[in-house]
Amino acid sequence: MLPNPYDHIPSSALRPISGAVGDTVFHQGDPTHGLYVVQTGRVHLERVDPDGERFIIHRAQAGTSFAEASVFSEVYHCDAVIVEAGALIRIDKASVLAAFADPAFARAYGRQAAQQIQAQRQMLEIVGIRRAEDRVMAGLIAGLLEGSIVEFAARLQLSHEAIYRALRKFVQDGRVMNPSRGIYHLHP
Amino acid sequence: MLPNPYDHIPSSALRPISGAVGDTVFHQGDPTHGLYVVQTGRVHLERVDPDGERFIIHRAQAGTSFAEASVFSEVYHCDAVIVEAGALIRIDKASVLAAFADPAFARAYGRQAAQQIQAQRQMLEIVGIRRAEDRVMAGLIAGLLEGSIVEFAARLQLSHEAIYRALRKFVQDGRVMNPSRGIYHLHP
């Protein structure tokens, strides 16, 4: 996220929003306003099915944006619900569209989008690997083991126990080094 | 993909490529050339780990593009291998970057990217659902059951047997209609 595309948008177009847990930033079917950048807190995008059952489309973390697609469409079929209090910035739809006339914004946006797409593709391939061991190895190769094993497990959508077992196996097989408790990395 | 961003690129910048199964379009670490559009056939993007084991980062289908991120970086850490013979188009890196000066291209690219990101996010949430029944229901709600059950199963990363069982359950519970063999849809 080095060259943040939103640096190229005039600050007059940025609308700060603060919200409490449970607040709905926008509703499914609302005429859309623009895109949102999460500065702090967490937001879930949820879709409500005909039976009233709701399921989560996306979990937006601090430092990420959401509802980008709404800039290009009349309606957006999600509720955005604040699940951890924080601060958001809303950028007007028209302002985003106007910003595309600035090649610097356009390229920054394109770069960010392309990287995100690539990262997501990789995640889809990785979580599609059935065997826990293979998935963990793919995660290691992809450099996803940053931070704790618990976070790594969440990223890979495996239980942390499954991660420990796979790592132990790799260490026994000499494929992974475990220089100290909680530290694992691939043999060079 | 209605307004295809690549319609805005001068045809002089489009380089047709044809390849046979097993051909490598580009190698990991090659200086990058641009992005590729798959017209027919299929291409895999693979990464080779230190042990020589290769794992698939992405499967590019006909009608999709790949290596978009390479436009913004010096190197791209994948091999692109043709797994089904077909025709590709390569668009020069410089041509893509230049095209961002055209607001029509920039917006079309932004729209396409935003939609793709949204779709991928949704897929990540869906394949993250553990229970087969819940995953199938989420897939139905998301409108992913287009075409055959086998394709649906592949999209959801479940065995087709698991799909049939879940669908049968839903039909028994009256949540899904099965007007004829192979046809399933949600009750309104």
Place this chain on the structure above:
DNA sequence: ATCGTAATATGATTTCAATCATATGTTGCC
């Protein structure tokens, strides 16, 4: 028409990851 292939559909069995249980190590805090 019929042959072959693939999709649809279910039942039986196996596998493997989740879950449960438990212990130790680590970190921050009053």
Place this chain on the structure above:
DNA sequence: GGCAACATATGATTGAAATCATATTACGAT
């Protein structure tokens, strides 16, 4: 220093989905 909360780590059990097996049906090619 001692306690609480959490991460690390493994073993035992369970459960759910994959796999295997087997029909039936659809569809195109010859």
